[in-house]
Amino acid sequence: MEFLLKSPGSPARLGVLPGAFNPPTVAHLALAEAALQQVDEVVFVLPRTFPHKEFSGAGFVDRVEMLCAAVEGKARFSVAVADRGLFVEIARECRDVYGSEIGIRFLCGRDAAERIVGWDYGSPDAFARMLREFELLVADRGGSYEPPVEFNAAIHRLPLSCDVEEVSATEVRERIARGERWEHLVPAEIRARVRQVYGSLRG
Numbered sequence: 001m002e003f004l005l006k007s008p009g010s011p012a013r014l015g016v017l018p019g020a021f022n023p024p025t026v027a028h029l030a031l032a033e034a035a036l037q038q039v040d041e042v043v044f045v046l047p048r049t050f051p052h053k054e055f056s057g058a059g060f061v062d063r064v065e066m067l068c069a070a071v072e073g074k075a076r077f078s079v080a081v082a083d084r085g086l087f088v089e090i091a092r093e094c095r096d097v098y099g100s101e102i103g104i105r106f107l108c109g110r111d112a113a114e115r116i117v118g119w120d121y122g123s124p125d126a127f128a129r130m131l132r133e134f135e136l137l138v139a140d141r142g143g144s145y146e147p148p149v150e151f152n153a154a155i156h157r158l159p160l161s162c163d164v165e166e167v168s169a170t171e172v173r174e175r176i177a178r179g180e181r182w183e184h185l186v187p188a189e190i191r192a193r194v195r196q197v198y199g200s201l202r203g
Contacts, residue, residue: 001045001080001081001083001090001093001097002080002081003078003079003080003097004064004079004080004081005068005071005072005077005078005079006078007041007043007075007076007077008075009040009041010098010099011039011040011041011098011102012040012101012102012103013038013039013040013041013102013103013105014039014041014042014043014094014098014102014103014104014105015032015035015036015038015039015041015042015043015105015106015107015137016042016043016045016087016090016091016094016105016106016107016134017031017032017035017042017043017044017045017106017107017108018045018046018047018082018085018087018090018106019044019045020046020063020169021044021046021063021066021067021169022057022058022063022169023058023063023066023169023172023173023186023190023194023197023198024044024063024067024070024169024186024187024190025164025167025168025169025172025185025186025187026164026167026184026185026186026187027164027165027167027168027185028044028070029070029071029187030160030161030164031107031109031139031158031160032044032071032107034139034159034160034161035105035107035137035158036076038105038137038156038158039105039137040076041076041078042076042077042078042107043077043078043079043080043094044067044071044077044078044079044080045081045082045090046060046063046064046079046080046081046082047081047082047083047084047085047090048060048081048082048083048085049083049084049085050085057173058197058198062193062197064079064081065193066190066193066194066197067079069189069190069193070186070189070190072189087106087116087130087134088130088133088134090106091106091130091133091134092133103135104133104134105134105135105136105137105156106134106135106136106137107137107158108136108137108138109138109139109140109141110138110139110140110141110142110144110145111141111142113138113145113147113155114145116136117147117148117155127151128150128151131151131154131155134154135154135156136154136155137156138155138156138157138158139157139158139160139165140157140160140165141165141166142165144157145157171185172185172194172198176194176195176198176199182194
């Protein structure tokens with residue numbers, strides 16, 4: 001794991017927000033801010049490879065630059081690049097840096113939680129074994145997530161302001177492509193960069 005921005009201190013409870021950040025949105029920041037009620041630090045993680053999608057759209061360097069600009073100056077936020085994209089792989093990379101005793105909670109929305117829990121990992125108990133290494137904090141997105149009862153102890157609800165529940169990077173890209181207003185969906189610090197990066201893709 002390579003850190004581009006690192007929060008000072010040694011957290012006991014780490015929130016991890018992996019994503020494609022194509023681009024970073026106000027929902028990403030709201031998710032991280034809300035998680036600070038339950039964790040000591042949040043690290044935004046951009047994997048070099050994704051298990052469920054191709055790397056398309058904005059380039060890797062552009063995403064890194066936008067992400068760093070969006071969270072710079074926020075003392076309890078870090079930004080890192082991971083080699084792999086599965087949660088269990090990212091958790092292990094985090095432990096290499098933060099230590100084996102760190103408590104890890106991944107942050108995600110309902111849609112991502114459904115995909116993660118229901119993913120075919122190759123064996124029926126694979127995800128249950130992963131939950132020995134990390135827990136999930138799940139925010140409502142188009143409804144609340146009800147985990148399988150056997151995972152209740154490791155999957156928790158993350159209250160999130162309803163005004164960002166439906167915000168997504170996809171919506172930002174689609175609005176830019178249609179020439180519609182999008183600026184309110186991304187942090188003010190990166191609006192000019194988003195306009196530059198995605199405006200060129202549109203052209």
